[in-house]
Amino acid sequence: MKAFELLRPASLEQALELLPKPADRERVRVVAGGQDLYTEMKDRLIEPDQLLDLKRLAGFDRLEIDGAGNVTLGALLTLSRVAEHAGLRASLPLVGEAALSIASTQIRNVGTVGGNLNQRPRCWYYRHPGAHCLKKGGSECFSKEGFNKYNAILGGGPSYIVHPSDLAPALVAAGAEVVLAKKGSSRTLPLEQYYTLPRDGDPLRETVLGSDEILTHVRIPAPAAGWKSTYLKFKERGSFDFALASVAAGLVVEAGVVRSARLVLGGVAPIPWRAKAAEEFLAGKPAQPATWREAAAIALSKAEPLSDNEYKVALSQNLIERAFTRLTT
Amino acid sequence: MTTIVDYMGGGFGAKFGLGVEGQAACEAALELKRPVHLMLTREDEFLTAGNRSGAVIQVRAGVAKDGTLTALQGEIQRLGGVGGGSFSGFPYIYKLRDEKGLHSSIRSVYTHFDAARAMRAPGHVQASFAIESALDELGYLAGVGALDIRKQNLTDQVYHRQLDRAAKEIGWEAHPNKLAPQERPDAAGTKTGIGFAISTWGGGGHEECRVRVAVGRDGSLTATVGTQDLGNGTRTYVAAIAAEEFGLPLEAATARIGNTSYGRANASGGSTTAASLAPAVKDAAFNAAKALREHLAKGLGRGAAELAFRGGSVVESSGGKALMTWKEACATLGSAGISADGEWRSELAGNGVHGAQAAKVQVDLSTGRVRVLKMVGVQDCGLPLNRTAVESQLNGGMIQALSYALHEERVLETGLGLMLNANFVDYKIAGCQEMPELVPLIDEEDIGRGVIGMAEPAIVPGHSAIANAIFNACGVRLRSLPFTPDKVLDGLALLAANGGAK
Numbered sequence: 088m089k090a091f092e093l094l095r096p097a098s099l100e101q102a103l104e105l106l107p108k109p110a111d112r113e114r115v116r117v118v119a120g121g122q123d124l125y126t127e128m129k130d131r132l133i134e135p136d137q138l139l140d141l142k143r144l145a146g147f148d149r150l151e152i153d154g155a156g157n158v159t160l161g162a163l164l165t166l167s168r169v170a171e172h173a174g175l176r177a178s179l180p181l182v183g184e185a186a187l188s189i190a191s192t193q194i195r196n197v198g199t200v201g202g203n204l205n206q207r208p209r210c211w212y213y214r215h216p217g218a219h220c221l222k223k224g225g226s227e228c229f230s231k232e233g234f235n236k237y238n239a240i241l242g243g244g245p246s247y248i249v250h251p252s253d254l255a256p257a258l259v260a261a262g263a264e265v266v267l268a269k270k271g272s273s274r275t276l277p278l279e280q281y282y283t284l285p286r287d288g289d290p291l292r293e294t295v296l297g298s299d300e301i302l303t304h305v306r307i308p309a310p311a312a313g314w315k316s317t318y319l320k321f322k323e324r325g326s327f328d329f330a331l332a333s334v335a336a337g338l339v340v341e342a343g344v345v346r347s348a349r350l351v352l353g354g355v356a357p358i359p360w361r362a363k364a365a366e367e368f369l370a371g372k373p374a375q376p377a378t379w380r381e382a383a384a385i386a387l388s389k390a391e392p393l394s395d396n397e398y399k400v401a402l403s404q405n406l407i408e409r410a411f412t413r414l415t416t
Numbered sequence: 417m418t419t420i421v422d423y424m425g426g427g428f429g430a431k432f433g434l435g436v437e438g439q440a441a442c443e444a445a446l447e448l449k450r451p452v453h454l455m456l457t458r459e460d461e462f463l464t465a466g467n468r469s470g471a472v473i474q475v476r477a478g479v480a481k482d483g484t485l486t487a488l489q490g491e492i493q494r495l496g497g498v499g500g501g502s503f504s505g506f507p508y509i510y511k512l513r514d515e516k517g518l519h520s521s522i523r524s525v526y527t528h529f530d531a532a533r534a535m536r537a538p539g540h541v542q543a544s545f546a547i548e549s550a551l552d553e554l555g556y557l558a559g560v561g562a563l564d565i566r567k568q569n570l571t572d573q574v575y576h577r578q579l580d581r582a583a584k585e586i587g588w589e590a591h592p593n594k595l596a597p598q599e600r601p602d603a604a605g606t607k608t609g610i611g612f613a614i615s616t617w618g619g620g621g622h623e624e625c626r627v628r629v630a631v632g633r634d635g636s637l638t639a640t641v642g643t644q645d646l647g648n649g650t651r652t653y654v655a656a657i658a659a660e661e662f663g664l665p666l667e668a669a670t671a672r673i674g675n676t677s678y679g680r681a682n683a684s685g686g687s688t689t690a691a692s693l694a695p696a697v698k699d700a701a702f703n704a705a706k707a708l709r710e711h712l713a714k715g716l717g718r719g720a721a722e723l724a725f726r727g728g729s730v731v732e733s734s735g736g737k738a739l740m741t742w743k744e745a746c747a748t749l750g751s752a753g754i755s756a757d758g759e760w761r762s763e764l765a766g767n768g769v770h771g772a773q774a775a776k777v778q779v780d781l782s783t784g785r786v787r788v789l790k791m792v793g794v795q796d797c798g799l800p801l802n803r804t805a806v807e808s809q810l811n812g813g814m815i816q817a818l819s820y821a822l823h824e825e826r827v828l829e830t831g832l833g834l835m836l837n838a839n840f841v842d843y844k845i846a847g848c849q850e851m852p853e854l855v856p857l858i859d860e861e862d863i864g865r866g867v868i869g870m871a872e873p874a875i876v877p878g879h880s881a882i883a884n885a886i887f888n889a890c891g892v893r894l895r896s897l898p899f900t901p902d903k904v905l906d907g908l909a910l911l912a913a914n915g916g917a918k
């Protein structure tokens with residue numbers, strides 16, 4: 088690992104002062120728990136001169152639920168605390184389930200909400216120091232023609248990464264917003280709009296975060312009355328592993344009829360993949376297995392598998408059916 | 417040159433020879449005239465410290481109605497990087513009654529990856545998968561079933577005995593789908609299956625080890641030999657054999673090993689250590705006990721044959737009356753104590769073991785996840801030196817086989833010439849959540865054959881049994897390792913497209 092200077096600002100203002108201009112983006116990196124960043128540095132995928140450690144920022148690790156049920160998650164809140172919070176588990180089970188599904192106990196004890204949402208892709212080619220791929224400024228996404236078992240079946244091209252975060256699909260399904268601060272101002276946007284498809288934005292990045300911005304916290308609106316939710320993740324191995332596919336699902340059912348639904352897929356696209364057509368189809372339909380099956384088919388109807396990942400279509404469909412069944416039985 | 421290896425975590429095969437990395441460390445030490453500590457990164461470990469041989473095998477076979485193999489053809493390509501790779505014979509263990517029906521060809525395909533070394537039962541694991549998969553498939557086609565097709569083509573009755581025992585322990589008798597995969601899934605959307613496979617290994621010993629057993633005036637008992645403990649209990653049995661000879665508890669003896677200056681020993685490979693070393697320890701201990709008896713007999717005015725060592729005392733060999741304690745006996749020795757050397761004795765070692773394993777798996781039809789519920793391993797090893805260690809070795813073999821059956825794979829990118837997953841996030845290894853119920857059974861019917869190594873055969877058949885269990889559960893025949901959810905789902909989709917059961 089290349090030697091670096093560690094900057095430890097004591098306030099948000101100080102931190103924002105230290106954030107780089109776009110041209111220096113690679114020189115100065117923000118670090119939270121370091122569970123992703125340090126592995127990138129050890130593999131020499133990035134070689135920053137300065138690390139901006141956020142851990143001294145007061146109040147950045149808060150988890151608050153106000154009287155109305157609105158939730159605030161500070162960027163430095165650990166994944167363990169998200170997973171273990173009883174109030175959150177009661178009102179928004181999918182968020183706690185997603186947090187608990189991440190990595191291992193050790194990593195969850197250190198990894199943070201902000202770090203999880205901003206972690207970099209796990210694509211084999213991106214992670215290999217010897218493969219100069221599109222994501223690292225090369226000209227080619229090797230996974231398109233190469234090994235792509237774990238890559239995207241939706242929204243791919245020109246890069247075919249999948250976004251690795253488990254928290255992201257759950258939070259998108261919960262309608263969360265992120266607050267981004269920069270010197271002198273801040274902006275709030277739906278988490279769904281925080282992530283960008285490689286074909287719409289800069290293929291080197293997965294989000295709209297500016298070089299001079301920090302994600303300070305996440306806000307989740309109070310769920311509607313009767314909203315039930317779950318996060319189902321499928322991984323190849325029982326202990327720490329990333330999702331082959333995952334489903335964040337939410338439903339309001341009244342008198343056996345779906346009033347509203349949320350469906351977001353993880354592990355299948357470069358962003359948390361909101362299945363809007365399926366959500367629209369579900370509204371007003373009877374809450375029964377045939378409905379789930381049809382919704383699952385609609386959600387995957389635009390899938391364009393690569394050579395090794397066609398299995399993700401059936402897998403995602405089956406998980407969607409399973410998730411809605413779990414919510415209604 | 418002296419090599420010192422006091423403790424080793426586990427030696428599964430990236431060994432034999434110094435390797436470029438060892439050579440570099442030695443040269444650096446000579447040049448600097450200082451000790452050099454060599455530590456490979458995880459990636460180096462995957463790339464330069466020796467790999468496992470791959471194999472691509474094409475099999476054609478035919479059986480008679482009763483399951484007897486009549487024709488068998490194998491085209492084997494070994495993949496050993498810059499080396500030749502390994503493959504241990506075709507057909508593996510099973511025999512054709514008429515050898516005219518057998519044809520096989522073997523060739524090596526060379527790549528620029530590091531050479532395969534003696535890793536995890538080299539050649540056997542590959543050979544097992546080919547024949548066990550083909551035979552299993554034929555068993556269902558011929559309608560004789562997974563167990564009988566095997567017995568039908570095995571003349572050695574030990575395999576019949578071991579397969580029957582594995583079948584009993586895994587619950588084959590009560591298993592509902594013996595002749596075809598499970599028709600309908602259970603309520604949870606899963607199907608359950610059982611599979612079998614067998615193994616063999618040499619594990620014989622040879623003349624190589626020189627062991628010295630010494631008794632000190634202070635009552636100490638030491639067995640010294642320049643072998644090492646790979647993590648499999650060599651240290652324990654070296655001490656135990658010596659202690660037993662003198663009627664002492666294990667704690668009373670010390671094994672001095674892990675240093676080449678302690679005297680010749682065999683190379684730790686091929687599961688030959690126990691059968692090469694144990695007889696030499698026994699011989700040295702026997703000689704030392706004889707010498708001590710002769711010394712004591714003089715002092716006691718008796719014949720040496722009238723004395724025996726039992727329960728920490730010197731006793732009358734007939735009747736067992738205690739004559740003096742161990743400490744008292746040793747105190748009569750001169751300051752040099754007494755010692756004797758021992759060599760390998762062919763009559764104390766055997767050669768050639770069998771082995772049969774069964775696996776029970778559950779396949780989730782929605783996700784393609786294979787969960788191994790139970791594994792049974794039946795293993796002969798001649799005289800078991802340490803039952804706990806033998807059972808542990810059997811468990812270890814089944815666990816490693818499960819791990820590479822379900823997860824492990826070196827992903828080699830041919831276009832870029834890279835190994836894509838040279839780390840322990842992406843090269844997946846089974847963890848505690850994958851562990852099934854494990855039943856290690858020592859087959860003791862042929863205990864009189866002396867000591868035989870049993871380390872590697874334990875790892876040979878597990879993955880084949882799991883593959884066959886997957887077919888027995890859901891009808892998907894997986895022809896390449898590892899058996900990951902994507903392959904199971906692809907297989908189920910193919911079955912559905914061909915009008916098979918869902």
Ligand SMILES: Cc1cc2nc3c(=O)[nH]c(=O)nc-3n(C[C@H](O)[C@H](O)[C@H](O)COP(=O)(O)OP(=O)(O)OC[C@H]3O[C@@H](n4cnc5c(N)ncnc54)[C@H](O)[C@@H]3O)c2cc1C
Pocket residue numbers: 116117118119120121122123124125126141162166188189190191194197198199200201202203204205206207251252253254296300301302303327328329330841
């Ligand atoms: C073995 C292993 C298994 C894993 N399995 C999973 C899994 O199953 N599911 C899953 O979702 N994740 C998984 N991860 C990823 C892990 O969850 C993340 O690495 C962790 O959550 C990152 O949090 P952190 O605080 O350590 O982030 P850091 O490593 O400190 O930062 C990660 C990235 O986010 C940026 N960043 C951090 N905080 C902010 C902020 N406030 N504003 C802007 N940018 C910021 C950093 O600059 C960096 O680029 C796994 C990681 C490992 C090593």
